[in-house]
Amino acid sequence: MKKTRLRAGIFLALGVALIIALLAGIAIGTVPIPLKDLFSIIVSSLWRMLPETWQASMLRLGLFQKLAALMEEIPETWQAIVLRLRLPRVLAAMLVGSALGLSGSTMQGLFKNPLADPFIIGVSSGASVGAAAAMLLGLAWTKAGAFAIPLAAFAGGMGSLLLVYSLSGSGGRRSTLSLLLAGTAVSTFLGAVVALLTFFSGEQLQQVVFWMMGGFSGRNWLHVLSMLPWLAAGGAVIFWHARDLDALSLGEEQAHYMGVNVEKAKGRLLAAAALLAAAAVSVSGLIGFVGLVVPHAMRLLGGPSHRWLLPASALAGAVFMVASDLLARVALAPVELPVGLVTALVGGPFFLYLLKKRKVT
C-alpha cells in the first residue's frame, strides 16, 4: 500500500513538473512572454477553434469579453511566437520525450536487460542513413524538405527493424539473443554507412552532423501532428502488454508458463517500441540517453512493475526532454546547444546520483 501512495506521489510531482516545464519553455526565450499574456494567448486560440455558434452564445452569457479585451493589448508578434514557434516546439519535445521513455522501458523489459535503450536494434542508425541520404540528395532545400527528412528517417528506422527481424530467424520463433545480435550487427553496419555518407557530405556536412546531435529548433505543428498517431498506436500496444512485460522480464520460458503467448507479445512489443523510436528520431534527430536513463530512474524510484513503469517513463521522458530543450536554448543564448548534448550532460550525473543514493538505502 505504501508503494501505491509513493507511485501516486511521483505521478503527481511529474505532472506538475511537466506543466511548469511546458510553461517555462514557452515563456522563456529571446523575447520573454509574461505568464499572464501567455495564458490569454493560449485560451483565446482555443476559443477561436470553437464553432461560431458556441462562441456567440458564450459571449451572450458574458463570458470571455474580458479576454477579448486583453487580447487587443497583446502584440501580434507575441502571438506568432507563442503559437507558431514555441508551443509546437515544446509539444514536439514532450511527445518525443515520452516516446523515447516508453520505447526504452519496453526494450529493457523485453530484452530483460537494464542497459537496453530504444535504439538497441539499430533503429537510430537506420534513421540516420535515411536522414543523411535525404540531405545529401539536397532534399532539405526543396519545398518538401521539411517532410523529406523526417520521412526518410522514419523509413530508414523501420527498414532497419525489418532487416533485423528477418535476419534474426525464420518462421514464428526468434530468440531475444539473436534479435540482439542481429541488431548489433545491423547497427554497426549502418553506422559505417552513415560515417561514409558524412565523409562525402561536403557542403551538407554541418547539417548532417547537427541532425545527428538532435534538437527541436524550427519544429512546427506538422511535426507534432505526425508524432501523435504513432504515439497513440504504439502506446496502446505497449500498455496492452504491460503485464506480459513483467512476465517477460523473468525470461521467455517463465513467461510462457505464466500464460503469456510469448512470440506474439514479443513481436508486437518489439514493433511498437521500434516504431516509437523511429517516430521520435524522425522528428528530433538522434537524442540518446533519455530512453536509457528515464526508465532506470523510474524503476529506482517506484519499482519495476510495468503497469507503473510504462506511464511513469512516458511522463518523466516528456518532462526531461522539455526541460533539456529549454536548457539547450538558454544555457549559452543566443547560441543553441544540441539537445542530445544536454540530455547526456545533465542526465549522466543525475543518474549517477540516483545509483549512489540507491546503494546507501
Add this chain to the structure above:
Amino acid sequence: MAVISLENVNFAYNGSFCLEDITLELEAGDLTGIIGPNGSGKSTLVKLMAGYLAPDSGRVLLGGQPLARLKRKEVARTLAVVSQGIHTDFDFTVEEMVSLGRLPHMGRWQSEGPGDSEAIEWALSITHLTDFRHRAYNRLSGGEAQRVMVAQALAQQPEILLLDEPTTYMDMAYQQEMFTLMTRLNQEGITIVAVLHDVNMAALYCKELVAIRGGRIFAKGPAEAVITRENIKEIYGCTVEITWHPVASRPQITIMP
C-alpha cells in the same frame, strides 16, 4: 482420469534424440517423482508436459485435450511450472514476484481483486514467505528464491504443479520443508510432478516414481518397485545397497564406497 497424458512422444534437439517413444499417464492426485541421471531428458520431459516444447511426433494431452491447441492463459490456470534458478536484473519484491502468478487470472486492465489478494496471501503463507514480502527477490539466497518461485506458481492456483529440481539450491532443512509442502499441497488435491536428483528423498515422499534413462522410460511404479539394486545399477551405473527406512516403509539407497 488422466490429467496429463503423453502418447508416443518423440523429441529431438537439432536432430539428436532426447526423448524417445514416451508414453505416460498422470492421474489426478498423483505425487510423481521423475528420476534419472544428468542429461537423461528429465527437464525436457517437464518442458514438453508444460507445452514449452512441442513433440516432434506423438501427442501431449492436458485434461484430455491436445495441449498445443489450448490457449496459453487457459493452460496457465490449470498447470504451473517451477523452473530452476529464475534470475532477473530488475528489483521485484517478493510480493510482486508472487503477484505475477495471478497473470493468467486477470484481465489486461484489471487490477487485483479480493480473489487475487487471497490467492497471493495463501501462496505467501504456505511457503512461509509472509515476512519476506517486501524483500528484493534478487537479493535472496538460492533456496529462498526457489521458494518464491514455488509461491508464484501456487498463486496461479493450479490443479497441476510441475517442479524441475525444486530442491537443488536448498540445504537439508529447506529440502525437508519443500517436500513437506509438496505432500501438503498434494493432500489438498494438487497433482504434483517433480524432477528430483535425490533418489532417497524421491523414494521417501513420492507416491510414484518414473525413472528415465537415455531418453526412455526405464521403470515406473511405487518406490519399492523402482528403487532396486539392479535398477539403480542400470540407471545410474552406481553400485548401491538398498536399506529400508526405519520409520516410513520405503526403500533407501546407500552408496558403496
